[in-house]
Amino acid sequence: MKYLDPSEHVLLPVLISVRADAAELLSEMALEMGTTIDELISALAEDSACDLSRPSEFLDDVVIPDRCSTQDLMNRIE
Secondary structure, three states: OOOOOHHHOOOOOOOOOOOHHHHHHHHHHHHHHOOOHHHHHHHHHHHHHOOOOOOHHHHOOOOOOOOOOHHHHHHHHO
């Protein structure tokens, strides 16, 4: 796991629901890694979200009009 300066941490309390076998697996993973389940889940979430900070690349060419008529929609479909 990557070290983070404590000043970079943002506390985000969450409640998750997992099956009992998943909780046991997470507990075993944390134990083997010498960390807590909280730190393990935090690292998994951070790794999963690391590339999500670039949504503007996908939305640069998207234009959302203020209003749209039925004819505008029909023209767009064709």
